[in-house]
Amino acid sequence: MDGDDIGKSAEAVAPAARRRMTVSEASIPALPRGARLRFDDARQRWVLLVPERVLAPDDIAVEILRLCDGKKTVGNIADELAAKYAAPREEILTDVIAMLQDLAESGFLIEATGGNK
Numbered sequence: 001m002d003g004d005d006i007g008k009s010a011e012a013v014a015p016a017a018r019r020r021m022t023v024s025e026a027s028i029p030a031l032p033r034g035a036r037l038r039f040d041d042a043r044q045r046w047v048l049l050v051p052e053r054v055l056a057p058d059d060i061a062v063e064i065l066r067l068c069d070g071k072k073t074v075g076n077i078a079d080e081l082a083a084k085y086a087a088p089r090e091e092i093l094t095d096v097i098a099m100l101q102d103l104a105e106s107g108f109l110i111e112a113t114g115g116n117k
Contacts, residue, residue, distance in 0.1 A: 023109075028073050029070075029074060029112065030112040032108070036049045043056070064081070064096055064100070
């Protein structure tokens, strides 16, 4: 599953969809209450657990989701990834926003109330 499909795999919309966000560089993304990203030993892969649902994001999506701590802005996340992979920041930013927006539209990501801008 790639970052473009991650939110589309769920057949129903998660409860957090009532608080939809529009992802921008200044957004501070976080997982909604009840959602957890964890390594599943049985599957030997990372999974995003949401009430009554399990999503299996790819490695890139996992890396991005692990940075969605409710403190970092999307811009900070893009900066970290661009430095780590020596890749163009604007390209990374575009991809990160697209993936996070897909999750937000499906209700699997919310805007944190606070953080370090």
